[in-house]
Amino acid sequence: MSNNIKRIIVACLLLQCTSSFSQELDPRSYIDLPIGQNFFGALYIYTEGDVYTSPDVPVEDLTLEIDGPAIAYARTFELFGNASKFDINVGQACSHGEAIYLGEDATRDYCGITDTRVRLNYNFYGAKAKTMKEFVKQPKGIVIGGSLQVSAPTGQYDDKYILNIGANRWFFKPEIGTSIPFGSWELDLSVSAKISTDNNDLQGSKKFEQDPIYNVQSHLIYDIGPGQWISLNGNYFWGGDTFVDGRQTANKAENYRAGITYSKALNSQHSIKFLANKGVTTNRGNDSVVYAVAWAYRWD
Template identity: 35%
Template sequence: MLSISAHFAIGQDLEPRSYANLPTGTNALALVYAYSKGNILTDPSKPIAGAEMKAHNLGFGYVRTFGLFQKLARVQFTIPYTFLSGKATINGRDTAAARNGFGDARIRVGINLFGSPALSPKEFRNYKQKTIFGISLVTSVPLGLYYKDKLINLGSNRWAFKPEVGISRRFRNFYAEAYAGIWFFTKNKSYLVNKLQEQEPVFSLQGHFNYYFKNQMWIGVNGNWFDGGETRVNEVPTGNLQDNWRIGATWSVPVNWQHSFKLQFHIGAFTNTGYDYNLVALSYQYVFF
């Protein structure tokens, strides 16, 4: 089955099966609800301490597969709507905040270069996956709610791009995969009204190990590590996202070949700056040709 997750912060992607082989002409729609609690304010340039935030996130996703140079390619679109509330200490003062609105959208375009031919649904029935190698480009589109004079926002007011490579392998009922990518950011020229915010690239590495049952239900463990991202405001260094780890698990239950549900959670295993929060997500997926 396809896998679609809503994304709520740069770097914390934990999305299994991004490079798995599928029939061409596959469409998938997903609705996601996610609840997160903790320090979800991840921008190291913000003078925020002790953040205790709660976020109810509603996400919509769509995936379409197609053939390109006789290889399997796909395009994916996701966008979240977030209800955020909580308290934090800003410049030594306790404050409360609430934000409701859209977050930044994500567009992923990818192609499997090796081990994943473009197959029709009929041809796909006889396909046995071994090793797949693919590449993709993820683009974060700044559509999210952003107030120029506020520290806490749902959008980032800048574009971000992540070229990524991925490899996956099927071993009977086991499925293993790993992705490596680097986030690049454009400048935010309206940070706190008229300041210039810049951020160095963030390197991200994630891995997944899944087990499939006979009815196509599957469970998996997930891990993510990211590093870098030194941030500057008006050319003054203000912090980075050095050496952060997140771990989680996924459980996908098919109703039939068209309908499935997925439960996912992940937590901060080791955190230097931001990302010290827990998240649980439930999604419904509908597949059609």
């Protein structure tokens, strides 16, 4: 099996289901890929700690312990002559949550289906559409692309509770990113903004609004060997002030996260990935820890 084919498999292991808690620390989102490839992924994620920096509900001192499985599907295809990728994911989660809402303690244990996320990646530089046969003959090069991720409010939501699995609102996340290889190393950079609609059913009738969250991330990746790599990940994000019925309830200070990802191709069709990341600063929380393990299967 060629190094290029192994690179395809490990690059497309789908972990974006973790992004609610890790602020999208997602390496190799903008590498070149052959068209006509399908990927199915399954993962298990565990996170605990203060996730105040990216809440789906307007509470203070929000601490969550969440675990559960998720599944994802992706397909690469040609768009305007360049390589593109579509992916979709959804999961099931169980959580124990504690928070302070309007000066009162709130706790809840609950399980449910998560919101569904879809994303379109379009590489507009350095990634002409190629079949697998054409792709394996090409060396790695600089790729620049953009993406749009949309989260639909399909998750479990009960307006009698502050803490829920689903957010009961949409979000749209445009992003631009690049992948820069140099020898056995690769540097990934991206910038994004997460823009959310309002939740008009917060505890029945309250209106919850949130300003956009801006995110800058980087990944330093080392190819250990054919089909095997490790990445040091970091990001900086800010914004996301929240309002309930027009009254500001939280002011999100800037925060940092750091983590590590390890990925290995088992053969030409199967691969596994492990990740861990943690908040580095605690300006307004952000000391949550995320662990995940994932498996992916590729076919033409």
